[in-house]
Structure formats: C-alpha cells, structure tokens
Amino acid sequence: MHMKEFCNGIKLGEAASGIVMDYHMQESEYAELKRQFQQERHAFFQLVTGAAGYRQKLLYLFVRFAMDAYEEYQVRGISDDVYFNTFSDIRIWSEVCCRDFGEYGIEEYNWLQEHVRLRLFRLGRMQFQPIAMEGDVKAGDVIVENKQLVLNVHIPEGGALSPQEVAHSFSLARAFFRGITPVFICQSWLLYPGLDHIMKSDSNILQFQRLFHIYEVDEAAKEAEQRIFNRVAADPSEYGEDTSLQHAAKAYLLAGGKLGRGSGIYVPID
Template sequence: MLMTDIPFDFPELTAQAREAAACAANLAPWSILEAWRLFHTDLPRFFRTLNAEPDSSLLYLFYYLQFTRFAYRKYQERKIPEDVFYHTFSDIGRWEKVCFEHTGAHGLEEYEWLSLHLRLQLFALGRLQFQPVCCPWDLPAVYGIQKGDPVLNVHIPSGSRLTPSACEASYQQAARFFSMHPAVFICHSWLLCPALKNLLPSGSNILQFQNEYTITGVDAESRQAEERIFGCLKSCPSEYPENSYLQKSAKTWLLSGNPLPAGYGVRRLFS
C-alpha cells in the first residue's frame, strides 16, 4: 500500500469521497509524516496552516484519513478491539457527508471535533460516544464528584435509533472500557432540553434518553435544538418546515415565544 492510498474502508465514507481524498495528495503542503508530527506537537499551527489553503476542507479529509493508520497502531498497542476502531472512525464518513451537503464539495469542516478521535480522546462504544474529561461544572453532592474530577462526557452521533436498550448497552460498555474512571456520565445536548417534555410523547426514545439524566442546568444561548430538529437555523421560526411531529410541535412552541435551550445533565451507572 502506498502512503497516499486511503488505508481503511470506513463505514459511511462514500467511494466518491475516497477518490477525492486520494487526489488531494497533490495539494498537500506537507508529507504525511510531517503533518502527523505537527498535528501532535503544534495543533493550532496545523489548523492555521491548513485553514489558509484554498482547499482546506479537502486537505483535512486527506490528512485525517491518512492519520488513521497511525491511530490504528495506537489502538493495537493498547489492545483496543478493532470494531471500536472502525466504529469510532466511521465519524469521518458521517461528517464528510455533512460537509458535502453544506458545500457541495468533499471534505471535512468539523476538523477540531475529529481531532479528538485521532488523538484517542474519544471513542464510539455502541450507539454513543464517550470522552474522558475533567468535570467542567459542579454536580449535585449525591454523585460524589467535584469539579475537576474525572467523568465521561457523552456525545450522541447521528445514526441508528436511540433506543433505551442500545444506550444502556453503550453505558455498560463504557464502564468496562474506562474501568479506571468513575461510571459518572455528563452530557450537554439538545436532547436534554427540558422543553422537549412538552413536545414529545412520554414514550419517545428522546425522552427516555433524557429521563436517565438529572438535568443540572440549561444553556440558554444554544440553538442546537433548532438546528437538529429543523436541519437549519432561521431568524424567524415561521420559516421552519413542518415535516415531522417534532418539527410541528417545536415550531408552535417557538412561535409562542418559548425557548429551546440545550440542557446539562448527569447520570451515574450503578452496578
């Protein structure tokens, strides 16, 4: 295999995206090894330099796909199962599709987010993604965790249905995978928006996910809920589509002057 070949066939990554990334080798400002070293030693400079390139999003796709070969070696060194590797890096294809939908060109716009995967700071374990972090906020005393203590930050990628059984399996897998961490999970997401209880049936997957958490606060500045529900952001709620039950109920809620803030939540996994 040549160093510029795409090393892995990741789920979600289209043949067209793979071909575009391979062709970007001719545009690359560094060799792959030089780029990998810079990525690890001076990430801000790596970002600044690529962002100044006219084809920056395509170059991010090229380099990140190449970097997976080095990440794979680290997975092997740590004896992390291969299915976790493929599942984690399927995010590249997922975000490449988003880039193509937004711009009409192949590439990656979420390069900062995907750098976590390559630096082995985030892992996909079943339906959910987990990121070991120091707790960024104060939690209720019952959780036995103070600000700065290790916790697992939960992220919810797009994809299959967010069923309670799939989520519970992910939490259990994460508790085993991060066995040195307390099984305390924090989450900042539109799925934890308290207003969703007024917009969805009680048995919906979203509310069942939310009910597993203690909501500790809201992010009043976040419009993530609108973006995820409607697929875009509009200055006037009347412009939003009504193609689903949630879109209709959320639009009515917003037109009535009510907010849809993201929520902060915490849950502990008890054995």
C-alpha cells in the same frame, strides 16, 4: 492499514472515498503537517483552512491521521470494531459537510482531533470521552467534585437512540473504561427539559433524558434548532416542516417557546 481498507471500514461513500484515494500529497508535506498538528495545532488549522479546497485536504489528512492511530489501537488491545466505529465520525461529518456546503470534506476539524488523539471512542451507539470535571456539581443526590474524572457522553448523528441501544452502550463504556468510576455527564440539546413540549413522553430522546439529573440549562443555545432543522434561522417561520418533529418544534418556537441545551449527570445503579 491501507487507505481502501479504512474507507471501507468506516463505510465512506464512493464520492468521498474518491477524494481521499485520488488526493496527491508528498510524504514530506504530510510528515510536516502531521508534526504541526501534533505540536502546533492552532497554527496547523490556520494554515490548512487558509487555502482553497481545505475541506477536501482535511478529509484526506484526518483519514491519514486515523490510519496512523491504528497501531496505537493495536498496542492498547482495542478491537477493530471500536476502531472503525470511532472513526466512522469522519464519514458522518463528511456527509454533513456535503449537506451544508455542497461538497464532501471536513468542516468540523476541531471535533475530529479528539478521535485521532485517542481521547474519544465510540462504543455502540454513543461516544465517550474521559474528562476532568470543571467545578463541583450537585444534581439530585449525585455530587461530582472539581477535577473528578468522568465520562463525557456524545450522541453522533444517525441511528435510533433506543433504550436498549443506550443501555448496551453504557455497559460497553463501563467495561472499556474499567479504571474510571462510572459517572457520565452529557451536555446536549437532548437534555433540554422543554423537549417534553414537542415530543411524546415515550420517545427515545425523553427516555434518554430521564436517565440524567439535569444540573444546568442554557436557554440561549441553538444546538436543538441546528440538529432538528439542519440550520439556525433568525425567524422560526423560515424553518421547514418535513418531519413531525420539525412541525412540532416550529410551532413551539413560533408560540414563543425555547429550545436550548441541558447538562446532566448519570450514575448507573448496580
């Protein structure tokens, strides 16, 4: 896997690709940083983020880590489509970094470590991560036991969350993780019950939400505001209203409403 091929494969933009292609690092330094990442991850992140220009350095390093993971993808017989789709998160988070900090790089380094450690895969529209359930959970008729292996669902930014795309993604996950009972859990602002106050009943998000049995709600979470407004403000009156969703969400918050996070379980019916 060559760097240019990888950047093209994840559709990394010209500016971000230029940072990666032009970055100079001795192979001995890279080997040592990779060793630290694999064996002393906390110390690795402390070391890298403690220096100027760390976001660009992390972009370069995660591209290299992802390229190194390609061989293991091939050994496991995982397609190039899944490989590039999974690591397209590097492009997404480099664009978020540019939006939030005015420079292409990586700030969400804790999240991206799951990808390069082959603990998370993007299959269609959504990402899936095998995890052991923490504690017994009952939601509706569904019971999930402590330490039971389940598939954690994440929804990356970009693209419609249409019922067709969602169904296709779940189908791909069931085939990809054949050895895991198809029990899906999700912790997201998309599952917050209060969204029905700001969205139409036939919206893609609410249709996605209805698949899940909600078992926990966090009223204090600010994830919804971060995703809707791209920031969190102490005073909702400071939020912009560039989209219909922002307009509805701002009005709802100003009226005393909450936009938290929900946790839910989905078990497909065969």
